[in-house]
Amino acid sequence: MGDVHGWIWREGILSEGTGLTCPAVCRGTVYNRTSSMHRGELLLIICVLTAKSTSGRNCISRHHVSVVEGEPFYLKYCSSSAAPGREAATPKWYKHDPLHGHAELHPDASARVTLHHDILEFWPVELEDQGSYYCQLGNDTQEWKVNVVKRDKQSCFTEKQVQSRHVRVTKSLQIACNNSHYKEWIHRTVLYKNCTKIAEENNRFYLMPILKNAEFEDRGYYSCVFFLRHNGKPYNITKTFNIVIAEDHSNIIPIILGPKLTSVEVELGQDVDLNCSALLIEEDLLYWNFQKENGAEPNVHEDNRSSSWTLEGKPYASKILRIQKINENNLNFLYNCAVAYPGSKDIKSFVLLRKGMADIPRHVFTGGMTVATVLSVAVLSLGVVCIIYRVDVVLCYRRWVGSDETLADGKMYDAFVSYLRERGPGSGEEYTFAVETLPTALEGHFGYKLCIFERDVEPGGAAVDDLHSLIQKSRRLIILLSKSYLSHQVRYELESGLHAALVERKIKIILIQFAPVGDVPLLPQSLKLLKSHRVLTWKAEESLSYNSRFWKNLLYLMPAKASKADRDLSEVLPVLAEVY
Template sequence: MTAKIGLLLILLLTLLTGLCPQRPRDVNVKAGEMVALYCRRDRRNNHGDAGVIWRSYTTQEMNLTAMSSAEQTQMGLLVHGRSLVILSASVKHQGNYSCSQGDAGSQSWFRLTVYTTQREGEEMSQYLQTCYAQEACTLCAYCDVNVPAEGILNITSNGIIWRKVGESLPIDGYFSRVEEKDQGAYTCTRSYLYNAQIYNRTFTVLLDVKPKDFDDMFWYSGGRYGESFVKKNNSFPVFYNITREKNAGEIKMTASLVFKKVSEEDLSKNYTCKLASVSGHSSSVTITLAQKPRPSYVSLAVAFSSITVVMVLTVLIYVRFKIDITLFLRDTLGCHSSTSDGKSYDAFLMCYKSDTDAGLNAHDRRWLESVLEEEFGYRLCLYDRDVLPGKAVAEAVLDSIEQSRTMVLIPTSPDLGPGSGLLSAIHAALVERQTRLVFIKTEATEVQKSGSLPEALKLLSEAGDCVTWKGKSSMRSSSSFWKQLRYYLPAPQQHAPQIRLSTQTI
């Protein structure tokens, strides 16, 4: 039962994050040779090659696109738009690489392996090609993997040279009539000139030459009255047809058996497809038709009940643990907001006067602000610290609301809060700008009758999400107060370091 709940939680986390793990593309290259990685276009992004970012994860994460030409040359690589070219691969280049269309675009991953021995090369960088005797055969189709694209600045292609392993004379990689003596291992070497230096990229192709047979395929049936051949004529209730496809020198034959309407007699027969070859080799496969069993409504009911139970459990788990799941995603998986919405602050904190003596004192307020900023990484706007002097109170407060993603109202025992007129203006501004509001209450405030609250505060408490402050028990960062407060606050944005121009004490 525990394993099932864990599986449901993993499925739920995947649905919530929208993330799907991507397997990197494996790229193998011999030490000392050139290799190129190409970033595929994102269909959701129409900005061409602008904003493509290459990153390396060989020793530590590095933004290769942001490096200067001199730094790239020192590392032995060249970044050009969607292409990343490593001029002479070595073990230090081995590792993972990624590319994306800007920081917010989807990422493509590559895993580069640099082999240093001939045995490793035979295991990792060989391609198998099959051709048939007396037919044309071209090898060059396998000689264009992870090579520099045309148009990369100052890189010039010097062509392709094919050689058969064990022989020194080059060949052109094309056989007009290939023979069995031509089979074996071939190397393809692509040569490039960059900054007056030659760089190579080598591939190995294993050519297998098979004899050309003129084969035939046919269907026949066998039953209580003996065997009989199936006709190709589609006017019969049972017939077959043959299709031939030629791809990369191979001929694929398909013999399709067609039943216009299955009869009782067809169910009592065996149908055999036979391949007859002029070389004397033959093979066959036999099938038997079976009547499809009637659907079991018991099985269907059990399946439906199981799906319903799973859905109910999923909903119950989410409802029960939605706050913990959301905070887990933020803290453990690092699910922070990376898309800028133009706001300067994550939250604007402001006090309001509590009608009881249970509001937060100055020490508790400073502690709350410190935990939000230093432990959880929120960027806060505090009136007595971040608002520039010279503005009217109402104008300064409304400007702070405009620059913040969320507003948090904190109860205080001393009368540090704004008047009812400003509270009404704040309510109107929140509604107009659709800014999220978190309204902190105390336990004493909760037991009051709703009619005892001022009208402006009543409207604000109804417009926002309410969190209850319970004194010392709420000071622990693992308390329910902090879990609810962080749940209602949006995930903190990853801001650039803040430079404070001035401070003001009100």
């Protein structure tokens, strides 16, 4: 048969499923396949005969048994007494029926389920055979709970029936296939690794065991498949092992993670879990020591099981100590967690301390945060409202405080009105607005004083000097912009006003559009760049009312001035109106 994938084949036998091996006389001597076959076969015969003489040990003592459907299966009674004459007694077999209770099984009841004294055989076992079985021999009764697993037809083995074996790397690894109970019917035995055949024996119920030092390449699923024939029908039995090759941690020194002393602040009446984690191997012991002189507190319990994991190839484990409804007796006491290994141990201590009063009571902190949040939202909302309704807010503020920017500034007029003074085709609306509408509103209703050239300049005066002087005496320059605005009569007053506004910064400009800025020819670039909020548009029908947005925006741009007309207007102006 030779070596397969580096395996070393030696003669020997392992009994099925029970971990029993051939007697020491057989195990003590192993031979290579290349040694004398006669001598090896002689030892093999001795082992087989010895195994047969001890076949009584092949009884099924496990209370819960799992088996795959479609495979031969048996239950064998395990005697619990050595009373004389027991071997001559006839055992009785029963199956538990939920409807009818215990139903006795008879030898001639079925060709598939057979009885042979203390052995119950299934050829093969089916899903309907699942349940509880009893064997009664005198006053002794043995029970089995049989679980029949559905076969996985997509794989060479059924995953639910896989047994795991952990072997550390470089340690001895042994794989053996043996089934002595069915040796009379087995005619071929095959070993698979991950469903690939790696060894085969004909006319034998076993394979030579595989002995080698474990390597990481050895990990995988190994399936022993026994092919047999009974009453002319073929069957097979599969046993699968998952070989897990683990790191060799023999050189690891166990140590508990974290500081040697950990203080835990607690409140009386609460539950707390103390978690102790350590680097350790399977042979090391991780435990809690919480005993006092008069015994352990009744509310302190250690978990029975520890949780384990692997990180970066190193094994770790943790164990929890649970303390329920903490009382005074649990405070200021050292709860010690220890990991013990040959020759030494490592200890970590936990101490429970009563939690001190917080600097700020919880309800005060919560209330303060709520108030701060509400105030922040209120301030933010107020800021948004002030931005959206800034014009109305400013006008209300002026009326309430009675502010006046015109006192002691030495100027005579609140605004100089620059407009096209020659009435022509298409310019009648602008002219009427300049000499009638604007003075009526600003002077008659809002209390301002305007400078209008045709009205306030004496005929025959020096026009250039008068214009410059009037602009210097005005606080605002109102420009009524139309397509024909830049005629030679108003060019000088525009240039003079722009110089005073942009260079001397003695006057502010208010632009009222009757035509878009882009439609006016030869308009200075500085006027085109005027801030948008200082540019108003006259809309005849919408702007006629003194309560319209046009007049509010114009009042906002005019200097603050306390006057009776302005105060009286507060009765008709609304407090808030959205900016368009």
